Amino acid sequence: MTTQQAKPALQTGQMSAVAIADNFSDLHPPFSTLQAMAESNRCLYCYDAPCVTACPTSIDIPSFIRKISTGNPDGAAKTILSANIMGGTCARACPTEVLCEQACVRNVAEDEAVEIGSLQRYAVDHLMARNLPHPFKRAEATGKKIAVIGAGPAGLSCAHRAAMLGHDVTVFEAKPKPGGLNEYGLAAYKMTNDFAQREVEFLLGIGGITIEYGKALGRDMTLADVKSSFDAVFVGVGLGATNNLGLAGEAASGVDDAIDFIEKLRQASDKSTMPVGNSVVVIGGGNTAIDAAVQAKRLGAEEVTLVYRRGPEHMSATEFEQELAKINGVIVRYWAKPVEIKANGRLMGMVFEKTTLDASGKLAGTGETFEVKTDQVLKAIGQKIKTDDLAGMEIAGGKIVVDENYQTTAAGIFAGGDCIKSGEDLTVQSVEDGKCAAIAIDAFLKNA
Structure with missing residues (x-):
């Protein structure tokens, strides 16, 4: 009798390339x-x-x-x-x-x-x-130059509207491709056929917009540097840092940020080469957690467990997304918070404490714990802004403070998207922020 060999922690080829291609086809097939x-x-x-x-x-x-x-x-x-x-x-x-x-x-x-x-x-x-000429035309050139920091939804929306208004726009992007969340942070089955890049190409068709890649704020340039060369600046940096669990062993191999997992999967030319655990635990209750959990399952993980500290009604993920997780075989466990990472050279498991709401409505631990065996943990517990890059701007509640015209406390510098508090952290809200900020910048430049 032979002893069955344990599978390695993270594997590729859990499913055939054909099966994975089917799993990552369009979530909502287009209308005829x-x-x-x-x-x-x-x-x-x-x-x-x-x-x-x-x-x-x-x-x-x-x-x-x-x-x-x-x-x-x-x-x-x-x-x-x-x-x-x-x-x-x-x-x-x-x-x-x-x-x-x-x-x-x-x-x-x-x-x-x-x-x-x-x-x-x-x-x-x-x-x-149909590859028609761009549907919008630029206004007469103003001779003004606007810098946009970040080629995500807010930055690109601002750049497009500013170009429409006749300004010349330079976008500085830290990554090698534009799109921000649309390119790097959405589930692959939502953005098939390289749509994010095709949309950016379409958007740039208006003219007057240049994108410089590999230019990160705080690493390759400062706000002061940018402001000195432009008439106005729009900051659309998003939320570039991730929150930590604050537990010993968090640096163990197999413990990753869900947003990094999603990004690697989106950029993989052959998704069947993307490594995934056999038993995956996802921590969080937002759409990023759902995207990570569902995609891990569709890559071939044998078991995926999503753990959230409160109940389903408290999750920021929509009911549709929550149901999508369950339909895809994700096990969802509510009312539990992580308290220990078990690792000995490699990840072995997670210990969770059951939670409840106390008399004042605050989350509290019950003292009762349970363990989930796992070889991969994906953290989706929220993102935060990198405040060390934003000298001269007021930050409150982890967001850049702006007035009703999207202007920050630094003269001539505007901001929008997830890095400000204007609504839900959604692509559609970021697009609105960028558009409105461009209109405000135009008014600012006319009155300068």
């Missing part, structure tokens, strides 16, 4: 023209439509849907993109179920909300596929 026409005709074209109010970028949703229903998808796309230049990504990754579609007047027990996100994707994809 027939489907788009049928769905668009379900819209009631409400006056003072609640779906518009629910959209952070205030897209004229009834107008674009009516254009689809009358056979004018390119016109629909221009309506969308005039409010949200990254409408293609938002159609794929935006939690429409808690925004525009939740507000849809058809979203009642006996009916279903109009599939606004799918219609938006249909229109934008139709326009982009």
Whole structure:
């Protein structure tokens, strides 16, 4: 009788390349023209439509849907993109179920909300596929130069709108590719066929925008350096640092940040070569935790357990995302917090303490613990801003302080996206921040 050999901690080739390609195909297959026409005709074209109010970028949703229903998808796309230049990504990754579609007047027990996100994707994809001239034109050149730090959704949105207004824009990006969260931080099955890069290429079609890569704030340049060479600066650095568990053994092999796992997977040309554990534990309750857990399972992990310190109603991940995890076989354990990492040369397990709410409503440990055997832990417990790079700006609550015009406490320096407190940390909110900041910068330069 032979003794069964234990599998190594992290493996590649857990599943065939064909199976993994299928697992990472489009989460929401795009509408055909027939489907788009049928769905668009379900819209009631409400006056003072609640779906518009629910959209952070205030897209004229009834107008674009009516254009689809009358056979004018390119016109629909221009309506969308005039409010949200990254409408293609938002159609794929935006939690429409808690925004525009939740507000849809058809979203009642006996009916279903109009599939606004799918219609938006249909229109934008139709326009982009035709390789037409960029739908927006630049205003007369102002001679002003704007620096944008960070080529994420906020920075790119700001750059596009600033270019439309006639300014010349230089974007400084730390990574080798643009897109920020859209390129590096969203699940691969949400952003198939290299869409993030195709969208950036489309956005840059307006002209007047240059991107310099490998330029990190605090490493390759300071704010003072940038400000001295430009008339105004927009900071869209996102949340570049991650929170730690604060436990001994956190540096053990196999304990990683979920956002790093997602980034490596997104950048892998062959996802079947991406190593994953046999028994994976994901810690957190947001969409990043869900993305990491589901993708680990789809890579072939035998068991994936997501552990969250509170109940499902407290999770920032939407109900759709939570259900997606369960459908994909992720085990979800609520009301537990990590208290110990077990490692002896390599990761062996995690110990959790069960939690509850005390009389004052604060989270408290119960003293009762349990252990989960694991060979890979992915931490999705939140991100934070790198404050050491932001000299001269006021930081409060882990965010850059801005006024109603997105201006920071440093003259001529504006900010937007996840690094400020303007709403939920969503791509769609970042796009709105960047657009509004560009308009504010334009007014600032005219009054300078």
